[in-house]
Amino acid sequence: MANEINTIGVLTSGGDAPGMNAAIRAVVREAIIKGKKVMGIKRGYAGLLQEEITEMNARSVSDIIQRGGTILQTARCQEFTTPAGQKKGADICRKHGIDGVIVIGGDGSFRGAQKLAANGINTVGVPGTIDLDIACTDYTIGFDTAVNTAMDAIDKVRDTSTSHERCSIIEVMGRGAGFIALWCGIANGAENVLLPEKYDYDEQALVNNIIESRKQGKQHHLIINAEGIGHSTSLAKRIEAATGIETRATILGYMQRGGSPTARDRMQASIMGAYAVDILCDGKSNRIVGEKNGRMFDIDIDEALAMDKSVGDYEYLVSCNLSK
Ligand code: ADP
Ligand code: F6P
Numbered sequence: 001m002a003n004e005i006n007t008i009g010v011l012t013s014g015g016d017a018p019g020m021n022a023a024i025r026a027v028v029r030e031a032i033i034k035g036k037k038v039m040g041i042k043r044g045y046a047g048l049l050q051e052e053i054t055e056m057n058a059r060s061v062s063d064i065i066q067r068g069g070t071i072l073q074t075a076r077c078q079e080f081t082t083p084a085g086q087k088k089g090a091d092i093c094r095k096h097g098i099d100g101v102i103v104i105g106g107d108g109s110f111r112g113a114q115k116l117a118a119n120g121i122n123t124v125g126v127p128g129t130i131d132l133d134i135a136c137t138d139y140t141i142g143f144d145t146a147v148n149t150a151m152d153a154i155d156k157v158r159d160t161s162t163s164h165e166r167c168s169i170i171e172v173m174g175r176g177a178g179f180i181a182l183w184c185g186i187a188n189g190a191e192n193v194l195l196p197e198k199y200d201y202d203e204q205a206l207v208n209n210i211i212e213s214r215k216q217g218k219q220h221h222l223i224i225n226a227e228g229i230g231h232s233t234s235l236a237k238r239i240e241a242a243t244g245i246e247t248r249a250t251i252l253g254y255m256q257r258g259g260s261p262t263a264r265d266r267m268q269a270s271i272m273g274a275y276a277v278d279i280l281c282d283g284k285s286n287r288i289v290g291e292k293n294g295r296m297f298d299i300d301i302d303e304a305l306a307m308d309k310s311v312g313d314y315e316y317l318v319s320c321n322l323s324k
Helices: 020-033 044-049 083-095 107-118 143-163 179-187 203-215 232-243 253-257 263-281 301-305 313-321
Strands: 007-012 037-041 053-056 100-105 122-127 167-172 192-194 221-226 247-251 287-292 295-300
Touching (some): 007 044, 020 100, 020 263, 044 083, 100 107, 100 263, 143 167, 143 179, 143 221, 143 247, 143 263, 167 179, 179 221, 192 203, 192 313, 203 232, 263 287, 287 301
Parallel strands (some): 007 037, 122 287, 167 221, 167 247
Antiparallel strands (some): 037 053
């Protein structure tokens, strides 16, 4: 692996997340301040294998800190999951003089970074996913914006749900993780939250809870359903049949991945992007940047990918207690 880093590549990979642009901007400008050359790699590992690589300067990242999405665009790339694809990617980096690559993405993208490192290219990962499901870190770029977007949308559904005295099931993203659902459950004051980590599929208990809360004088019944549970539309039909209460399903979908990043996402993405450049220039490789208890740190990718993370038991208990 390179001892001295002269040229840094940067790519975004996996699902996009608001704040990725702030991270790209930080990488480019921190690297330039340190006298390094920066190459933007478009469309993640797919763009690397297609050699979609162009030099970036400080002006390449003007006017992007406030924008959702990623100016480098993102893609999923099957070829890069093969040893031949990974070697080709590393050879292309060497051909373009790239000594180190900063990968902004989720767990899958970090597995790619691990393979690039094994093929002789220094790598640092920056956690970017709305799902918050990267075990080694308390913060991932985009979660704060996504959860605020979902919360605003759910407030709107709540208005109409109350007016019509309906039960509303709102499905939020998160792949196999329930972080967005749990946060919305508490922040929106939902009556039920169905999390992949906790829901036992006891639908009768759910139905009983809806009937009971109606008896207690509740005018609506909000159920936040995590994507990992899914099937919101069919669940709505079954609940309506079992309770006699009009029930509607709303699947929030991709709106949660877009939009202007919150102050927190802009701030943290900027710090993480700069930190990634700093440790890459210090000669570190195969690392992920993380944040715990308000402090930045970096950790070996192999170690980080072996860690587990789940929604907090206490937060889940509170969401249940406060919904009565
Ligand atoms: P995320 O980074 O958000 O978890 P994915 O799991 O889709 O998203 O991974 C993004 C990309 O990372 C994949 O399309 C693939 O190119 C690369 N990748 C994923 N897993 C591996 C792996 N085991 N080895 C090499 N590359 C991988
Ligand atoms: O990882 C972010 C995410 O939005 C998940 O919440 C969701 O399951 C997935 O990406 C959807 O991915 P795609 O863009 O491939 O539909």
